[in-house]
Amino acid sequence: MTSTHLLFIIALAQGVLFAALFILILLNRWFRVRRSAELNPRRAELEAVMQRLALGRARAEEVLPPLERVPVPVAIDALVTWSARVPGERWQELARALQRPWWARLVRANNRSARWWKRLECARFLSVAATQHDLGRVLRLLRDRHPAVQIAAATTLERLTSPVLVTAALDQLPFLGSTVQAYYASVLKHARPAVLRHLQQLFRRLDDPRLPRIIEFAGRLEEPILRGPFTTLATHPDREVRTQVARALGKFPHAESVAALRFLVDDEAWPVRAQAVRSLGMIADPTTLDSVRDGLRDAEWWVRLRAGLALTRFGSPGRNALLATEVGGHAEARDMARLILGLSDQALAEYAA
């Protein structure tokens, strides 16, 4: 075979592919337009019946036929959208009704599918339609290897509280990115008692490398019962643990918190000192004013900034401390005080956020 023959064969193959792609693109467009035209009236019917359900003018059983008439992804999208608008009792009734239809049973069975998007579909469905019978499925999905499936499954915890699910979710927590952790924190708030019990057990594992992440999560819950464990951890050898403790304690205005924070403002690690002065500013206990003012003379710029911002939360005494520092002998403290005093209220609020 000569190179001309080879090129000829390639050109021929290209020509065939070119024509096939051209036809495929046009056929795809035609198919989608037709499908959309068929689907729109069914979607409208589903929306109407969902609206009636939300207003209490339709029973859960009346929703099932229109749901069955649309493709499964569309049905799940509609359920997810309407789950927030339909009152709880009526939604529970619908969730129970959704155990029977064949398509819902198929979706549930997908929790073991080899394809992640099928498992995601199942997790999204269960996030709004799970009942006590689905605990095993949700547990499996919470431990799924695909993060999108895990996130969708975690959403189930907003509606279905079970100590088993909470433990599974909390066990996953340290391995999640901070963004997903924050999301878990928001959904786990609904299962607070079970979460707190499990967290207190986790706090006892002092050499657990997951501890900083667990404290970060626990801080988000702002639960007074956790203040005790936080203050105990203020002397932990891991810098990251102390930073998270310093951050969390700002949300607990209590004498023990203040004592722990006083200790942490002298920490060797600057992130801990910065968080500690910030938290002291959040509590704004007048007896800590001197400790915060000392922060203005810290070697690290961020600690000085946090100290300056914290002083503004002490009211007049804090402002007076800043004014005194502005004309004081410490050059870096003077610059920071000048900078903070020059900020507008709005800028202060934004920096303190």
Next chain:
Amino acid sequence: MNALVHANDTAILVYFVLLNSFYALLLVLSIPEIWEQTRLAEDEDFQRLMHSGALPPITILVPAHNESATIEASVTAILTLEYRNFEVIVVNDGSKDDTLERLRHAFDLYEVPRTYPEALPTRPLRAVYRSRTRTRLLVIDKENGGKADSLNAAINASRFPLVIAVDADTLIEPDALLRLTRPFLLTQGIAAVGGTVRVANGCTVKDGRVTDARVPRRFLPGVQVVEYLRAFLFGRLGWNRLGGSLVISGAFGLFRKEYLHAIGGYRTTSVVEDLDLVVRLHRHLRRQRIAYRIPFIPDPVAWTEVPESGRILSRQRERWHRGLLAAMWLYRGMLLNPRYGRVGLIAMPFFTFGETLAPFVEVVGYGVTVIGLSLGAIDLGFALLFVLVAWGYSMLLSLWAVALEEVSFRRYRRLGDLGRLLFYATLENFGYRQRTVWWRVRALAGLWKRGHAWGEMVRKGFASPS
């Protein structure tokens, strides 16, 4: 002489086969990637995540130089993005027009003292402003230092751990930030995320938003729609699977700020600061043995105005290629270096021997073919067949990009627009491709003559809907 022509011809044929095989690989890899990404884009409940407060806070960096025509609409559109926690830092980079005045008037700016350490060196700042009407907005006025310098100034002022560099003339989709943060929900160790930029010319724009996506009727901007689809939908998606994407568009890319600080921010002497930044990011993270990912998401997140005249387009393409040449030379130590993993062994060789050299090889190919034909060393039928195959392959890639758009995001709803896309995908190789090849070849000469000059980019601004 005949032997020389034949040897050249064979070398070009081998080069052509190797390069196109790699493109074919990218094409194949883009299929599962777009399938997965489209599923995630459709299935995610953005509203729920938005209200959960879980999303990380973001700083949007907007460098502006002589952008008075579009600045107000762009900044307004950015300020009204659907995202819970973000700030916008606009840097007026010594504009000669009334960019700053327009900002001052539109957002009621007032001067504030600087409240941050300037970790990255930049040209002197003149003033920092906040807005009385938009609390999220911060405006920095500084001496002209170029886009990279402006971005560094904005990074210094940013408060949040993630930063997005946005061109002032870029129109952003309302849910763009939500989409761009998707990889942060799915994976740990994300160093940066690239988003898809589309062509805004011909589209209907209302209040800084593309409300109706259209394919321009004029050939030059129209053909760039296909180019952008090709570059983003299968080029970069394919690289997602290979793990070595070297480009995140400067028009819309999200970065972890701590890494930008670690590499010293944007390099002010580079003409393609986005490519330069990503290559340095890879280099730093590989050297530090930090596990990381730089994914790209295919969702259309931003729209940009492309040049409508050949003169402006030639400058832009020359600059892009000049920057590519300079970056490949500057970071040649990474080339085929196993220390840099897939980046050193796959991405750098592809960009060096493929993207950088391709126009030169193509020009040599045309030259050798003409010489070969005149000497009778090459058969006319063979030469025509060769050109047909080369162009046909390029057409297939363009059509493939159109097909990917059609099965995934379908932003061009009208049949007429689809027809125009197919038309441009077919005709791109007849004249336009050769022009771009010539501009890219000229970039080599420009490398010495023009250094890191940018050249003027004339913006028309976006028309309101009729």
